Amino acid sequence: MALIDNSVLGMVRQWQTLFWDKHHSASEYRQGTPDYAGLARSLGCVAFRCDDPAGVEDAILRANAVTDRPVLVDFVVSGDELVWPMVPSGTSNDDILVARDTRPEFDVD
Numbered sequence: 001m002a003l004i005d006n007s008v009l010g011m012v013r014q015w016q017t018l019f020w021d022k023h024h025s026a027s028e029y030r031q032g033t034p035d036y037a038g039l040a041r042s043l044g045c046v047a048f049r050c051d052d053p054a055g056v057e058d059a060i061l062r063a064n065a066v067t068d069r070p071v072l073v074d075f076v077v078s079g080d081e082l083v084w085p086m087v088p089s090g091t092s093n094d095d096i097l098v099a100r101d102t103r104p105e106f107d108v109d
Contacts, residue, residue, distance in 0.1 A: 001040075001072045002063075005049075007033045008079040011086075018100070019088070028079065040072035051076035 004010070013027040040047035046066045050059035050073055063071040085098045 003036055003074045004077055005074050006077050006079045006081055010083060014082050037074045045070040045072050047072040049074040049076060
């Protein structure tokens with residue numbers, strides 16, 4: 001399993017950033033981020049954190065080498081990172097955004 005850990009409630013914060021003029025409210029972990037890797041290990045999984053972009057490939061290789069039990073890789077990213085694609089509220093899936101202000105063009109049959 002790959003956990004993208006940005007220490008915030010990611011989609012809540014993203015909506016606040018994109019649609020509410022960056023008025024962030026109740027979307028950050030003020031008491032600290034849970035130890036997801038520790039929790040996974042307590043349940044018998046192999047688990048570790050990757051907090052350096054240079055270590056991503058090694059983390060994936062390490063995770064793929066485990067074949068006898070579940071693996072969790074806690075990838076630590078900035079709280080300002082956004083997740084794409086997304087569908088804005090009140091719109092159809094045809095209005096999907098693949099990046100900030102960017103929509104794909106669909107061929108209509």
